[in-house]
Amino acid sequence: MSTKxxxxxxxxxxxxQSTVSVVEVGNQGSTVRQEIGSAHLRPGGxxxxxxxxxxxxxxxxxxxxxxxxxxxxxxxTNLNINFLRKPSADSxxxxxxxxxxxxxxxxxxxxxxxxxxxxxxxxxxxxxxxxPPRKTVK
Amino acid sequence: MSTKxxxxxxxxxxxxQSTVSVVEVGNQGSTVRQEIGSAHLRPGGxxxxxxxxxxxxxxxxxxxxxxxxxxxxxxxTNLNINFLRKPSADSxxxxxxxxxxxxxxxxxxxxxxxxxxxxxxxxxxxxxxxxPPRKTVK
Amino acid sequence: MSTKxxxxxxxxxxxxQSTVSVVEVGNQGSTVRQEIGSAHLRPGGxxxxxxxxxxxxxxxxxxxxxxxxxxxxxxxTNLNINFLRKPSADSxxxxxxxxxxxxxxxxxxxxxxxxxxxxxxxxxxxxxxxxPPRKTVK
Amino acid sequence: MSTKxxxxxxxxxxxxQSTVSVVEVGNQGSTVRQEIGSAHLRPGGxxxxxxxxxxxxxxxxxxxxxxxxxxxxxxxTNLNINFLRKPSADSxxxxxxxxxxxxxxxxxxxxxxxxxxxxxxxxxxxxxxxxPPRKTVK
Numbered sequence: 001m002s003t004k005x006x007x008x009x010x011x012x013x014x015x016x017q018s019t020v021s022v023v024e025v026g027n028q029g030s031t032v033r034q035e036i037g038s039a040h041l042r043p044g045g046x047x048x049x050x051x052x053x054x055x056x057x058x059x060x061x062x063x064x065x066x067x068x069x070x071x072x073x074x075x076x077t078n079l080n081i082n083f084l085r086k087p088s089a090d091s092x093x094x095x096x097x098x099x100x101x102x103x104x105x106x107x108x109x110x111x112x113x114x115x116x117x118x119x120x121x122x123x124x125x126x127x128x129x130x131x132p133p134r135k136t137v138k
Numbered sequence: 139m140s141t142k143x144x145x146x147x148x149x150x151x152x153x154x155q156s157t158v159s160v161v162e163v164g165n166q167g168s169t170v171r172q173e174i175g176s177a178h179l180r181p182g183g184x185x186x187x188x189x190x191x192x193x194x195x196x197x198x199x200x201x202x203x204x205x206x207x208x209x210x211x212x213x214x215t216n217l218n219i220n221f222l223r224k225p226s227a228d229s230x231x232x233x234x235x236x237x238x239x240x241x242x243x244x245x246x247x248x249x250x251x252x253x254x255x256x257x258x259x260x261x262x263x264x265x266x267x268x269x270p271p272r273k274t275v276k
Numbered sequence: 277m278s279t280k281x282x283x284x285x286x287x288x289x290x291x292x293q294s295t296v297s298v299v300e301v302g303n304q305g306s307t308v309r310q311e312i313g314s315a316h317l318r319p320g321g322x323x324x325x326x327x328x329x330x331x332x333x334x335x336x337x338x339x340x341x342x343x344x345x346x347x348x349x350x351x352x353t354n355l356n357i358n359f360l361r362k363p364s365a366d367s368x369x370x371x372x373x374x375x376x377x378x379x380x381x382x383x384x385x386x387x388x389x390x391x392x393x394x395x396x397x398x399x400x401x402x403x404x405x406x407x408p409p410r411k412t413v414k
Numbered sequence: 415m416s417t418k419x420x421x422x423x424x425x426x427x428x429x430x431q432s433t434v435s436v437v438e439v440g441n442q443g444s445t446v447r448q449e450i451g452s453a454h455l456r457p458g459g460x461x462x463x464x465x466x467x468x469x470x471x472x473x474x475x476x477x478x479x480x481x482x483x484x485x486x487x488x489x490x491t492n493l494n495i496n497f498l499r500k501p502s503a504d505s506x507x508x509x510x511x512x513x514x515x516x517x518x519x520x521x522x523x524x525x526x527x528x529x530x531x532x533x534x535x536x537x538x539x540x541x542x543x544x545x546p547p548r549k550t551v552k
Contacts, residue, residue: 014181043152043210049217050192057187072181077520078492078542079187080218080356082384082402084377100400101360105519106491106544108358110386110400124376124386126358126402128492130520215382216354216404218494220522220540222515238538239498243381244353244406246496248524248538262514262524264496264540266354268382290457315431319486325471325493330464348457355463356494 001026002065010070011062020058020095025066028099032059033116035092047087047115047122056081056111056125059095064107064129067099073132077106081125088115093122106130139164140203148208149200158196158233163204166237170197171254173230185225185253185260194219194249194263197233202245202267205237211270215244219263226253231260244268277302278341286346287338296334296371301342304375308335309392311368323363323391323398332357332387332401335371340383340405343375349408353382357401364391369398382406415440416479424484425476434472434509439480442513446473447530449506461501461529461536470495470525470539473509478521478543481513487546491520495539502529507536514540521545 002010004025011018023031034040034055042048057076064074087093094116099109106128113123140148142163149156161169172178172193180186195214202212225231232254237247244266251261278286280301287294299307310316310331318324333352340350363369370392375385382404389399416424418439425432437445448454448469456462471490478488501507508530513523520542527537 017177039155044213046213049195049214050188053191053195053217054188057191075182075184076187076221078218078220079191080216080402080494082216082376082404083214084384100358100397108360108400121376124384124402126356126400128358218356218540220514220542222522238496238535246498246538259514262522262540264494264538266496293453319428320489322489325490326464326468329467329471329493333463333467351458351460352463352497354494354496355467356492358492359490 001067002070006070007062007065010065014072018058020055022062023094025062028063028067028102030059030063030066030097032062032095033092036089041089045089047089047093049083052083052087052093052113052123053079053081055093055095055113057127059097059111060109060127060129063097063099063109067102068131071131074129077128077130079125079127081123083123085120085122087122088118091115091117139205140208144208145200145203148203152210156196158193160200161232163200166201166205166240168197168201168204168235170200170233171230174227179227183227185227185231187221190221190225190231190251190261191217191219193231193233193251195265197235197249198247198265198267201235201237201247205240206269209269212267215266215268217263217265219261221261223258223260225260226256229253229255277343278346282346283338283341286341290348294334296331298338299370301338304339304343304378306335306339306342306373308338308371309368312365317365321365323365323369325359328359328363328369328389328399329355329357331369331371331389333403335373335387336385336403336405339373339375339385343378344407347407350405353404353406355401355403357399359399361396361398363398364394367391367393415481416484420484421476421479424479428486432472434469436476437508439476442477442481442516444473444477444480444511446476446509447506450503455503459503461503461507463497466497466501466507466527466537467493467495469507469509469527471541473511473525474523474541474543477511477513477523481516482545485545488543491542491544493539493541495537497537499534499536501536502532505529505531519545
């Protein structure tokens with residue numbers, strides 16, 4: 001298992017282009033946060049779908065890192081996302097992940113996405129990661 | 139129905155941050171292309187999942203614009219993506235969309251994603267867009 | 277909104293071939309139960325996938341009936357299911373649904389599927405129903 | 415690889431409750447057929463969603479058996495289905511599967527579902543099977 005600090009350092013080294021920050025990790029879950037700026041918006045003044053997908057994917061990955069250690073080569077095999085409500089153009093996006101199954105080869109989790117400060121989710125995703133035979137980097 | 143030129147102009151005006159180009163559109167389908175640079179890569183020298191999701195979403199949107207006209211407020215309601223093979227780090231990503239259903243309120247399509255110059259798809263997505271009551275912008 | 281008794285009566289009249297029973301309904305959710313017999317099993321002594329999908333679909337439908345009234349013509353537009361663990365061959369299957377969005381035209385919900393008496397879910401589904409303009413039957 | 419006859423015999427022995435027949439198998443694909451009777455219908459005079467899901471799952475399984483041999487313990491890990499058009503109440507359902515990836519551990523395929531004699535698909539599914547280490551039964 002990895003701590004929030006270890007994961008933050010790992011992400012900044014291995015995924016320097018990532019812009020999400022780790023709010024919380026542990027207990028087979030995570031919360032991540034993405035600041036929203038004009039580059040993330042689309043017509044209608046709302047956050048674009050791919051931004052939400054990226055946050056969902058990151059939340060899942062962070063929860064996995066927290067659970068099984070720092071595996072750079074874990075890869076998403078499937079992601080399914082439902083867009084539920086129009087996100088606020090003025091709020092960060094939070095992704096809250098809960099792992100549903102931690103298997104040897106596959107990990108499945110769900111992610112609720114929120115506009116920060118709002119109660120109802122803007123989207124919901126379920127994703128699967130394939131985990132390579134464990135050689136954790138540390 | 140809109141032409142490739144009309145859609146390209148529409149995207150550059152309405153989605154200035156979009157980086158995909160329209161290769162082909164028509165016959166309830168589309169092909170779009172995303173140049174790949176270091177910002178799109180992840181550990182293992184492969185294109186990151188969110189980049190592929192964004193290309194899938196764009197291919198679907200372009201096919202819809204080609205079919206029903208320039209609707210800025212069409213929104214994705216569901217996207218499901220399966221990652222099939224490791225994309226090449228050195229090739230552009232192509233997204234080839236075929237619409238499966240063009241309903242009054244919902245449009246469903248599938249997208250095959252390729253590393254340019256390679257025959258086998260790197261990912262496959264199916265997505266649904268919700269179409270607002272038609273007020274096409276032109 | 278409809279009660280458990282109204283929904284049970286409605287299902288037995290409109291869906292006479294359905295074999296799930298309504299355990300609980302309300303608060304934008306439901307629990308349904310499917311007895312498991314040899315017809316539901318497959319090699320390896322486990323409940324077949326389509327049985328789990330049918331329970332997920334029913335749980336979603338019951339939650340919708342509980343929320344918006346007895347709409348016979350509501351139809352599933354999308355269902356995504358992840359199979360997480362091998363269900364017990366000797367236990368009923370329970371489906372516990374929570375609605376994530378109740379829109380005018382679309383309702384989205386998630387369903388956790390369990391082997392009765394076991395704590396960890398055997399599958400997890402997310403589905404969307406399209407709701408016709410409201411003419412509730414009563 | 416297995417022939418249509420071998421697969422038909424295998425299914426009738428291992429899945430005696432299955433009611434689909436194998437129309438065609440080979441070239442990383444399959445077509446299966448399900449007769450429709452009153453037990454498969456729902457209000458509105460249309461084939462119920464779970465019947466379509468079961469046909470999709472079977473088409474995928476048959477295509478896999480045709481490609482990698484008779485593996486009784488292959489299991490679905492994910493299935494995503496979009497319902498596109500109202501199926502005819504009077505026609506059999508055909509499921510036409512194409513495998514998108516045949517990996518060592520995971521196989522992904524898509525299935526188009528049709529009302530026999532109609533051109534446009536009534537549903538489209540994408541599914542993943544997990545394949546156990548190969549010990550084919552023959």
